[in-house]
Amino acid sequence: MKAEQRKELETNTLADRMGHVVQRVKTGQRRTMLIYFVAVAGLVIATWVGYRWWYSGVEETSVRWLNFYDGGGDYLSSLAGKDLSTPEGKAARLQIAWILYWDEGVKWIGANQGRGIAGLKKASEFYEELVTACEKDKVLQPQAMLGHAACEENLAVLDPAKRLRKARDLYEELVKKHPESAEANFARERLEILNDAKKTEKLVATYTTIDQVLRIRLMAELQRMKVPNLKGLPK
CATH class of the missing domain: 1.20.5 (Single alpha-helices involved in coiled-coils or other helix-helix interfaces)
Known part of the structure; x- marks a missing residue:
């Protein structure tokens, strides 16, 4: 059991x-x-x-x-005002820089020197900022560098010798950094002139003459504005 x-x-x-x-x-x-x-x-x-x-x-x-x-102004301004780390923001800023350079700068130099110079200076600032923002970008940076150099060359109407030296340095930097770009080819053409003492001397003389003509035109315009309107007076 x-x-x-x-x-x-x-x-x-x-x-x-x-x-x-x-x-x-x-x-x-x-x-x-x-x-x-x-x-x-x-x-x-x-x-x-x-x-x-x-x-x-x-x-x-x-x-x-x-x-x-x-391409609307409001759209471009909105894009350009955002972070420049985006390709769209950089492209929009480049477009605005071009508008300032050409439409507000070069086109106004002969008609309104003050406005034209202001446009070129602002464009130069935009381009200079973009050169840094577009670092390592082989498409946008050459455009920004060329725009910066072109602005400085056109600003030679203010101080020909100084501005042309700066433009030459900027063109040389572009050629050195992006030698294979289309912008570098244009820069080489400008350097052929700016590195030639005789051609540069003629260029300085040309810009000096332009500056003098614009100043004379400006003074004449100011004098015209001071002349009173005599049409309504009794004879």
């Missing part, structure tokens, strides 16, 4: 142990499945969030480029 009880006890003990083992296995399986589920769900959510972030960035970039190609 004792042997049977002992055997039954051992059987019950073994069954109990097996039950615990099976229970632990089931619990471990549930835990593993839960971990897998949470991991997969997290991966799906992260993928969705990443996609939405990427797509929203693409949409925003597309809108900025669309505004740039529209």
Whole structure:
């Protein structure tokens, strides 16, 4: 009888142990499945969030480029006023610099010297800032460097010798930094003149004459404005 009880006890003990083992296995399986589920769900959510972030960035970039190609003044000002780390912002700033250089600068030199000089100075500041902002950009930086040099050369109507020396230095820097660019080819053409003493002397004389003519025209305009209107007076 004792042997049977002992055997039954051992059987019950073994069954109990097996039950615990099976229970632990089931619990471990549930835990593993839960971990897998949470991991997969997290991966799906992260993928969705990443996609939405990427797509929203693409949409925003597309809108900025669309505004740039529209070319409206408000759009360009908005883009240029933002962080210059974006290609669209740099391109917009370059476009505004060109408008200041040509439309507000060169075109006004003969008609309104003050306005033309102000436009050229502002354009020069824009271009100089862009040279730094476009570092390592082989497309935009050469354009900014050429614009800066061209502004300084056109400002030679103020101080021919000084401005032409600065323009020459800027052209040389452009050729050295971006020798294969189209802008460097133009810079070399200007350097052929600016590095030639006789040609530079003639250029200084030309800019000096232009400055004198513009000053005479300005004084004449000021004198004309001072003359009173005599048409309404009795004869």
